[in-house]
Amino acid sequence: MDADATGLFAPDRVAVVGATEREGAIGRAIVTNLAEFDGDVVAVNPKRETVLGHDCYPDLQAVPGDVDLAVVVVPPPVAIETVRDAGEAGVRNVVVITAGFSETGGEGAQRERELAAVADDYGLNLVGPNSLGVLSTPTGMNATFGPSNALPGNLSFMSQSGAFITAVLDWANDQDIGFKDVVSLGNKAVLDETDFLEFWRDDPETNVVLGYLEGIEDGREFIDTAREVTQDTPAVVVKSGRTEAGAQAASSHTGTIAGSEAAYEAGFEQAGVVRAENVQELFDFARALDGLPMPDSESVAVVTNAGGPGVMATDAVGDSRLSMAAFEDETLDALQESMPDEANVYNPVDAIGDADLERFETAMDIVLADDNVGCAIVVSAPTAILDYEELAAAVADCQREYEKPVVTCLMGGERTRHAEAVLRDAGIPNYFDPARAVGSLDALAVQRAVEAREYEAPAEFDVDRERAGEILEDAAARDARRLGVEAMDLLDAYGIPTPDGDVVDDPREAERIAGTIDGDVVMKIVSPDILHKSDIGGVKVGVSTNDVRDAYEDLVARARNYQPDATILGVQVQELVDVDAGTETILGMNRDPQFGPLVLFGLGGIFVEVLEDTSVRVAPVSEREADEMVDELDSAPLLRGARGRPPADEDAVTDAVQRLSQLVTDFPAILELDVNPLLATPDGVQALDVRLTIDPGEL
Amino acid sequence: MDADATGLFAPDRVAVVGATEREGAIGRAIVTNLAEFDGDVVAVNPKRETVLGHDCYPDLQAVPGDVDLAVVVVPPPVAIETVRDAGEAGVRNVVVITAGFSETGGEGAQRERELAAVADDYGLNLVGPNSLGVLSTPTGMNATFGPSNALPGNLSFMSQSGAFITAVLDWANDQDIGFKDVVSLGNKAVLDETDFLEFWRDDPETNVVLGYLEGIEDGREFIDTAREVTQDTPAVVVKSGRTEAGAQAASSHTGTIAGSEAAYEAGFEQAGVVRAENVQELFDFARALDGLPMPDSESVAVVTNAGGPGVMATDAVGDSRLSMAAFEDETLDALQESMPDEANVYNPVDAIGDADLERFETAMDIVLADDNVGCAIVVSAPTAILDYEELAAAVADCQREYEKPVVTCLMGGERTRHAEAVLRDAGIPNYFDPARAVGSLDALAVQRAVEAREYEAPAEFDVDRERAGEILEDAAARDARRLGVEAMDLLDAYGIPTPDGDVVDDPREAERIAGTIDGDVVMKIVSPDILHKSDIGGVKVGVSTNDVRDAYEDLVARARNYQPDATILGVQVQELVDVDAGTETILGMNRDPQFGPLVLFGLGGIFVEVLEDTSVRVAPVSEREADEMVDELDSAPLLRGARGRPPADEDAVTDAVQRLSQLVTDFPAILELDVNPLLATPDGVQALDVRLTIDPGEL
Structure with missing residues (x-):
């Protein structure tokens, strides 16, 4: 995307090419949806003088003055000409709604290549084709043909499925979840996920980037860009087509040929992207990252008036990256002094069923003041003496005062409504299920680790x-x-x-x-x-x-x-090498269509073949990543001398991983390579055998 | 529980001992909550003549006529006397609300033993102490002191946390989820989870049993009872205190000393209980099991108007026990004929964005008629031409016609309200997230497998x-x-x-x-x-x-x-045994405080110690269970000859597992036992070493 790309989301003037008054037509829906747009809307249609009150012109070049964004809804062959017109007329941003391109196969794919070539000739920022459109709440611009507009907010959302956008907007409006920009990526002929990630990095109104993706166009470029972005701005992504059946379905949906799930898993990890497994996680994580302050640690305090739900919250913490905070002595003393005898002052703090607002406030105050506490969950069952709305306000105050993230499970139905509105205003999510509340704190822990990363350039070894x-x-x-x-x-x-x-x-x-x-x-x-x-x-x-x-x-x-x-x-x-003096490992590599060279490491024999205990990274692999590759193996203890084995020289192992990474990065002609076994001994490593496949055409 | 236990949930007459008019008192809350009870309510309180319009008597023996259920809310020492009075007065069922028993430690625990002894003397069905109470919707009896009553329904719910019941009822009312019976188990001095499981087995109005449990009193008894129950009536349980931190919290909450998580996992599996990981799953699974017909297979058809969400549903199927159905040729032909060219007729069926009600109906009809399809998910994004309420009615009709379970993701917010009500009436859950919809079908698959089980008596080997x-x-x-x-x-x-x-x-x-x-x-x-x-x-x-x-x-x-x-x-x-002729395995056993002897099997050395790849069952272990113990090991292929190993005589392995199970069941004096290694060769097994710990007191 070029520097003018702000015109895509914040244009002064939008032209709808193919605007019409015909009921049910997409060209009408877009003009209608643009009714609340702050800027100027013009129509382009050779057959009309006005469209729904907007001036209409025969083509883009005939429009007097500048057009910042052209939304194209004409039939496929005409669409290419229209994009050329846009280029000629000096329009910098184009959204092609028109379908019938690569998603339809052979002929359409050819048409899409032509479209991309035209956009390239003129250096256009082109969204689509086969897009639902784009919208941006600060200017009120809804250039989509969907049935809903978005509420204002600080989430920016890109989706490879237009239908998913319509579903999400309808649902989000009901949940009071707002957006800054929303873009339906369509077939990604020109602009793709990486472009928007980069664009939103510099957007002060975007707090969190959300993505629904079925594939990534250029994996390495995505990783490099996402790394920079996610150091400040969290990105939460659902990657659809994770499973074999799903990937097949995705391929027939958008024609995406997705790389392997292992590549995506490694790629998102290396990119610092927070990966959501499903729609619920996508929005749970996004809301937490948008609304809550970052914690200083992963230690959680639980404050509750209900033993059972407190235990559930504790279980959920046990399942997560988080841990239960061990309170300082002063905290325990203070709780002991202020809580009734039957209360439990250890974490989870059970202020028991007759806890009123004041007791909750006291407990929250005490635990949040504890330096061992990084974040907190307030869990409450409904009781006669507790008003949820008041409790919600107290929680919001506490979060503000201590600048530590607090999430809530004020459990119940109707009686939580008003409290939830109070909490929402403070950015605090409320869930009935303690596991979901913990999940949202867990997302903060992931993002915190991402922000703490220091990306190092991969080592450049002195090689021949x-x-x-x-x-x-x-x-x-x-x-x-x-x-x-x-x-x-x-x-x-x-x-x-x-x-x-x-x-x-x-x-x-x-x-x-x-x-x-x-x-x-x-x-x-x-x-x-x-x-x-x-x-x-x-x-x-x-x-x-x-x-x-x-x-x-x-x-x-x-x-x-x-x-x-x-x-x-x-x-x-x-x-003659004594293989019993060490552990046999495998160091391998293959090429993924999206991510390029993937490096694989694991222990040899049964560990790779039967237990499938391997780790994968997209090359080039840095020292930190090579270390992680060893760490994340279930069988890592065996490399480290478990059960009396000779402990391997781990530096030699990670050195070999990085050197292999450099080799396969330097030579795209190497399609696959396996060092099997790479013998890891206390004195170093030795490659005992190798197999590789090359493509001489790449030399 | 004895045969009179129906009096617990369907009494003709309830006496509230400790009834009062004092504002804020539990004794008042219960009388108030009983206002809608079809039967008769009397009060017991020596200081009053009437309570809130009900006749009041000085003690239970003074009440003229039969009392079926006494609800006790007097202080702890008096409570024991009251229970004795109940016994003397011929009351068969008692709910002790009073707290201050084993949950408070030493003295309270002693008091609880006395309470249980009294109940035992008179053969009383006693719930509690430290209970929120019981309720049953057919008679309108709400003998709890919680703030909410339940809507009528066919779920029966037992909970070891009273607070969780108050939270669930408030929430369930909002979600239109109804119950038959609800019981707050309290400290389970007499009646426990197994008693209620057994009771609800014979209750025609209970379709699904739900449990929130922090521990199980007698594991083996629970398994034996649950096995019978779950052949007809699904039981969905959240076991809290799963994690180390959670177990610690549970122990300080109810004084439950829980057995190991491995024991619970094995026990629930053997009992045929559907285990929910969290609150959301508890109710998602329960609603599916209550409302949907049982599928004949695990093959899922997905019908959608939205490619992306269709892919998400497919991914969720890939993550579950279910699989995507492969359509018959006639199905594909029929879809091809009736769907537009751009549609995808392979599963997931994408009827594309302009699908109207008729096209959805046609697609659903065609796929549900396919014998390869066991169940279906209808996924829809909101569009201008589709009315969700009409679509919901069509889905409900389809489910009725084909008697196959169908779940929906009619995605959106406000616009789904009316459709959800239509679906709810047909027992069909609707979720925004396709993963949750699939999760509910997955629960049916679990229950289907449970119902298909044939429990065999453990083999009785001819031993010395x-x-x-x-x-x-x-x-x-x-x-x-x-x-x-x-x-x-x-x-x-x-x-x-x-x-x-x-x-x-x-x-x-x-x-x-x-x-x-x-x-x-x-x-x-x-x-x-x-x-x-x-x-x-x-x-x-x-x-x-x-x-x-x-x-x-x-x-x-x-x-x-x-x-x-x-x-x-x-x-x-x-x-002298040649260990290289086979695979070293471990056959072990220890005793769990709740479940008794647990048998463990795994491959020796690193597999147990480093990879923790073991399987566990509560003894006695049947042949089927012994087979499963081998099957579920990640390393099972190694026993079966992977990578050129000598394939073990698997029958000899499972025979040894069952014989060990018989040994440790016959001799409670054996506290721990490890056969390590048990060498498994193609010709059989040999125990090469053994260690055990015994308790001579048990001989």
Whole structure:
């Protein structure tokens, strides 16, 4: 989006191209929805002089004066011409409502490419096509054809589903939830989620960005932008099509070819995005992030007049990232002094059923003053002596005074209405279910951790990039796509340790190499055509230098015997490594269509294949991220010496992860790569085997 | 509860003992709440002649005619006398509202025991003490002191928190959710959750039992009762105090000493109880189970006018036990014929944004007629041409016609009100969030599986119980609490295979035993005082028969040298077992205060200790349950031959699980027991080591 993009949400003048008075037409609905717009509205329609009282012109170029935003509702072929007109007429922002583009398949996709090309020629900020439109509450501009307008607020919302916007607005109006900007992204021919994220970063009226996304256009760009944005402005996203069935459905909905769920999970994590699993979480999290102050810690105090619901709140804290605050002695003393004997002064504080407003206030005051308390939940069952509206006002006061986030469960039905309005004005969400109240504090904890992050540039290791390039070029020259141990040097060039040895195509050379290695060696036939070397006797373990030449001839003979036309690249002569001295891990990589190279790490064998205990990040991977990749494995204790195992040199592990990340980032020609096993010992790591697939076209 | 317990919820006559006109008193609140009761209300209070218009008597015995239910609100010491009076006066049912019993600790606990003893003397059905009361809508009896009454309905609700009842009633009234009976369990001195579960089993007006529980009094009894109940009547339970912090809070709330979460998880599973994680789920699940017909399968059809929300629903299905239905060819043909070209006829069916009522009806008709479809979700965004109230009526008709459960997400705010009322009348829940709609269908799937269960009696193996008893008696006789390999015969007596060999206390005997064993043997020192035998050289592997006597002397000498005063029971001479021929598993047991013996199974070593991949069941364990214990392990594929491992004889594994279950059920003196490892090979299992703790007092 260019610098003029403010014209998209805050234009002075909007032109509706395809405006009409025909009942039921989208061109009428948009003009009607623009009735409350502060700015000027003009219509474009060659067949009319006015539309619903607005001046009408035959085309955009005929409109006198500047137009900041053109909303296009003409049929698909005409839409492209209209966008060109807009460019010619100096209009900077265009929303294409018209459907019938890539979502309809082949021909439509071609039409969409043309549309994007025109927008590109003129440098237009183009939303859509196949969009419900855009709206922005400060100017009262509702340039959508949906049935509802938005209330004013500080949430800005982008959605890949127009229908979801209509549903959300109707619901949000009922819940008194307001928005700053809302945009229906449509097919994202030009502007996508990353553009809007960037735009709202600089928007002082946007407190929280919300997104409903079915896919991300450019994963790496999204991560880089979102990282900056989310340091100040929380972004909460529902990514639809998470499951296999969902992804299939999403693909037939918007034609989105989504990358793997693992990629999205890693990508959102790395981007600092707060991920919501469902619609309820999307808005619970957004409201909490919009309305509540940030806590200083994850320690929660619970104050209640009801034991059972207090226990439920405590359970919910136990399920979350939060923990129950341990009160300072003074807090306990003060509570003891002011609460009745039957009360429980330990957290959760149970002020018992006859607690009146004053007792609640006293308890809240005492616990919120405690430095060990980062945030609080006030849980109440309805009683005869407690007025919820008064309690709500007291909670709001407390939150203001202590600047700590407080959420409430004033439980009940009708009697909570007025209290909820008081709480809402103070930005405090009230839920019947303590688990939801805790969930909203949990979202603050996630955002707090994001804001505390210090993003470091990925390390740039001193590597032999030239040599790595040559190895890949050589492979490409002999038309090889799948490489094995003959490519161990690639790892070596990037500083990932490999055992001593080499691949040779001559028995004397094999003997010479063996002579440079201490002790006996391992010898393996190297052939892209022989995948299971062991099965054909293609591996010899513990060969002494004297026997190396014979062993060489024997390995080649076996391979020829097994498959006479196999390409034999030679024999690998390698130092004999004691695998029992360490833990076998896997370091892998593949390419995601949206996010690019994904790096995977896990313990080998059953941990990857049976237990699926792996961690994934989008490359390039920073040191912090590499550390996290190890930390988040369930099997991490095994790397760290659990049950008497040799503890691995973890720095060497994370170093290898980062070096691999650098390698696959440097060479887009590497499509897939697996180091399996990467042996992790107390003294470092060693890559014992490697397989990779390359695309010579990318070299 | 005895046969007269109907008098608890449907009495002809209620006496309120401690009735008063004093404002703010509980004794007044109860009399006031009884205003709408169909039956007769009398007051008991020696100081008054009438209370709020009801006749008042000095004590229960003075009341002329029968009293079916006495509600007691007098101070704690008087309460015990009142309950005795009730017994003397022939009152069968008593609700003790009075607090100040076990929830206050020592003295109160003693008072509660007295109260229970009195109730026991007279065989009374006693609710409480420390109860909010009971209510039942068919008779309009509200014998609680809460601020709200319940709407009529078919949910029966028991709660260990009175405050939660007041909160739920207030909320439920607002949501139009009705109840049959509600009981505040209080301290459960006499009647507990199992009694009410049993009572409601036979109540035709109770469709679903709901429970808020902080603990269960007698786990095994609960399981046995709940199994019968839940074959017809679903029971949905929130167990509070799930987390460590929550359990601590629960303990200070009601004095409940809860068993382990693992025990509750296993117990609820075995009982057929639908467990809700939080309040929202409790009522979402209950409403679905109350209002919707049972599906024939878990295949879901989604019909929508909105692509995005359709994808969300599909994701939620992917997250659940349910699956997306694959339509029959005729269904696809019929949809293709009747839907516009742009529609998606594959599941989720997207009838697109301009779908009117008729198109929705057509789509619903076609998919519900498909035998592959077990249930359906109708998802709609608001549009100009769709009236939600009409759509709701059509959904209700469809559900009636096809007798398949249908839930809805008619998304929006105000505009959903009337539609929701229509849907509610048809028992159909409507949610904004597709995930919640799917969650309610998921609850039906859980209940469907429960109802399909055939509970089998645990197998009774032909074991040598007498010999096992003798082994335990012998240990007790020598004052042993912790036993090791010297107790291998215990396993043998119950048919759990052990290697050949024995524990002997004489070198010649050792030699003789070794002579009966093929090949070399393993010898281990046997001493309760030496835990880590290997560390002191107390284990010899691969001893030939000739060397056995020397080895014996050497082992004893080492033990003496290590700890001169150690009790040495002898030396174990055992067949040398090749552990690489199988998979090491753990078969364990401990006793839970509520549920009794819990049997645990898992793969050995890291799987138990690092990955905590274990399964637990309350003993006695049936064959089906033993099978499930293996199935639910993440590491189960390893037992089944993953990655070239020897596949275990799974029948032998589940046989050992059931035999251990029988052993620990037969002998309450066994407090803890671990068979570690139980080696599982293709030819069967072998217990290689055992440790147990016994309580001689239980013998």
